[in-house]
Amino acid sequence: MTFKVIVCIKQVPDTNDIRWTKNNTIQREGLDSIINPYDLSAVQLAKNIKFLNEDTEISVVTMGPMQAQDILKQAIAMGCDKAFLLSDKRFSGADTLATAYTLSQFVKSIIPDFNLIICGQQAVDGDTAQTPSSLAEKLGIEQLTNVIALKSFNKDNSVWIKNTCDYMQEVRLPHPALIAASANNTEILPDIKGYMKAQNTVINVLDADDINANEQCIGLKGSPTQVKNAYRPHIERNTELIENASLEDYTHFIINEINKCKANND
Amino acid sequence: MTRNVLIYIELNNKKPAKVSLEIISHALKNFADTNINGVIACDENTMSEAVNELKNIGLHKLYILKDNLFDIHNTCVYSRVLERFIKENKPDILLMGATCDGRDLAPRLASKLNIGLTADCTDLQIDENGHLLATRPTYGGKMMATIISKTLPNFATVRSGAFKLNIQKSSQEAEIIEITPDITGLCSLMEIVYSENKPPVEDWTCAEIIIAGGLGLKTKENFDLIYKLAEYLDAKPAASRAAVEQGWAPQSIQVGQTGSSVSPKLYIAFGISGAMQHMVGITNADKIIAINTDTSAPIMKSADIALAADAAAVLNSLLKTCTK
Numbered sequence: 287m288t289f290k291v292i293v294c295i296k297q298v299p300d301t302n303d304i305r306w307t308k309n310n311t312i313q314r315e316g317l318d319s320i321i322n323p324y325d326l327s328a329v330q331l332a333k334n335i336k337f338l339n340e341d342t343e344i345s346v347v348t349m350g351p352m353q354a355q356d357i358l359k360q361a362i363a364m365g366c367d368k369a370f371l372l373s374d375k376r377f378s379g380a381d382t383l384a385t386a387y388t389l390s391q392f393v394k395s396i397i398p399d400f401n402l403i404i405c406g407q408q409a410v411d412g413d414t415a416q417t418p419s420s421l422a423e424k425l426g427i428e429q430l431t432n433v434i435a436l437k438s439f440n441k442d443n444s445v446w447i448k449n450t451c452d453y454m455q456e457v458r459l460p461h462p463a464l465i466a467a468s469a470n471n472t473e474i475l476p477d478i479k480g481y482m483k484a485q486n487t488v489i490n491v492l493d494a495d496d497i498n499a500n501e502q503c504i505g506l507k508g509s510p511t512q513v514k515n516a517y518r519p520h521i522e523r524n525t526e527l528i529e530n531a532s533l534e535d536y537t538h539f540i541i542n543e544i545n546k547c548k549a550n551n552d
Numbered sequence: 553m554t555r556n557v558l559i560y561i562e563l564n565n566k567k568p569a570k571v572s573l574e575i576i577s578h579a580l581k582n583f584a585d586t587n588i589n590g591v592i593a594c595d596e597n598t599m600s601e602a603v604n605e606l607k608n609i610g611l612h613k614l615y616i617l618k619d620n621l622f623d624i625h626n627t628c629v630y631s632r633v634l635e636r637f638i639k640e641n642k643p644d645i646l647l648m649g650a651t652c653d654g655r656d657l658a659p660r661l662a663s664k665l666n667i668g669l670t671a672d673c674t675d676l677q678i679d680e681n682g683h684l685l686a687t688r689p690t691y692g693g694k695m696m697a698t699i700i701s702k703t704l705p706n707f708a709t710v711r712s713g714a715f716k717l718n719i720q721k722s723s724q725e726a727e728i729i730e731i732t733p734d735i736t737g738l739c740s741l742m743e744i745v746y747s748e749n750k751p752p753v754e755d756w757t758c759a760e761i762i763i764a765g766g767l768g769l770k771t772k773e774n775f776d777l778i779y780k781l782a783e784y785l786d787a788k789p790a791a792s793r794a795a796v797e798q799g800w801a802p803q804s805i806q807v808g809q810t811g812s813s814v815s816p817k818l819y820i821a822f823g824i825s826g827a828m829q830h831m832v833g834i835t836n837a838d839k840i841i842a843i844n845t846d847t848s849a850p851i852m853k854s855a856d857i858a859l860a861a862d863a864a865a866v867l868n869s870l871l872k873t874c875t876k
Contacts, residue, residue: 382659382669383663383667383669386663410692411690411691413672413689413690414659415655415659416659416669418659419656419657419660419663420659420660420662422660423663423664428628428741428742429656429660431652431656432652432656445745451651451652451750452564452749452750453748453749453750455746456744457743457745458743458745459742459743510666510667510701510702510703511668511669511670511699511701511702512701513697513698514698515697515698516695516696516697516698517697518695518828519689519828519832522854523840523854523855525852525854525857525858526857526858527858527860528858528859529847529860530860531859531861533865533866533869534869536843536859536869537870537873538873540820540859540866541870541873541874543818543839543841543857544761544785544818544820547760547761547818548760548761550817
């Protein structure tokens, strides 16, 4: 039996290259879109499984506009086998709950006999880290987050290394389960075979009806959270600028401030 | 109408997590017309110590979900127990710390309850209708978004260090309500093969004085003086993301959106340009002094005092003067 892995990826703006409009909104035109860096480590973990178990099929899925086909092609070039794009106007405006529901409907409708789902822990645009746990709940499977590596694998279960700020664990998880990968510095270089495969792979585009989604649970309608106000942060203080002083004066000024601070504490 | 706020208080080594106490501090100070209640999940051994810490700090009620299953965090188990508790208890607002375990648990719980969740907030307010306004940085700290939720309870996790810790003993004791949840059928298939706790990192984020360095220090040797000066002044050292990326300092002392939020009385920034992702980590500093040759650097317009000078030279001079 083929071992079926689903990798969920997201197209994100390159947050290192954000420009602002005059109205203090983010300028979306001309903004480079990339695969969310955390998702690359999800792809890598899936490839590690395939390395250990040749009879593995990696399906990659994303939700987004038709342009998101680009990152799916990239994922194919990196070694994934099948690609699915969930694209429908009705999906737009989804928060993490609606996104998790949509992904869960895709899994239930298209690959119900999956063995493992691997996600990037969070996306660099929102940084919420909510979708993986929320998706695991919608599918009724166990989740393991903060995963940095695969330790061992057999078809029934796998052992993963979980690394959090407080502890490091090796955890055995029976399949099916969901893994969230927390490394964001993985690099996967596609090879020429991968590129050729990407060119020849058909991307399956699915809408809400294809995945039997309830319209009340998707997109803006299915999203309980709404952005009330978005703004460019202002860190406002009345700044006193001191220029052209001697090194000695600067030094004594700072020492004086430190002493004032310490005196206040006593 | 008085709103009920429920704070899930995470326990580490039988003690409430710092971020949980920060949330309680903020809620007691800022949420008008509310009852601030807490809930903990613990085993028999942990209970009395945790209750002692929490019973007279201003909480209205303290719920204790007690079972020996709760000796170690497990999201599958905790989320099911909390789901039932929340459905019975019906709080208006639900808050928890955005710790590693909290960020694992909260979305699972929200998904179970089919409610909205706002992650990693740095500010929380309640509007005139009693709804939670949850503000969080997004796009790598380049933008702030205030999020509201249509569902109850309004649910948010809070970033560690975002609020000032200010726990005061209260003469009024919380009403303690012990609950033994029905755990029939609750088990996790997960097997922990090996576990190792990391040595507790000294919490430097609530230091009174923080001495921070950035790329403007130019070399690792200059950055090392940050440690020396901090040690001499009984302050804590910190670094900008750029300095960490250069390998001058470990990520554990990074300040900003992808590092820690700090709230010192005095923050002295040597050669830090003050990109937004850095500044969001120091909004709670009482006083910020910036030293930078480039007067057009953002920090020189958002510090309290901006000294137009070479950061490395001033740092050297300070160290010499102090240690003389």
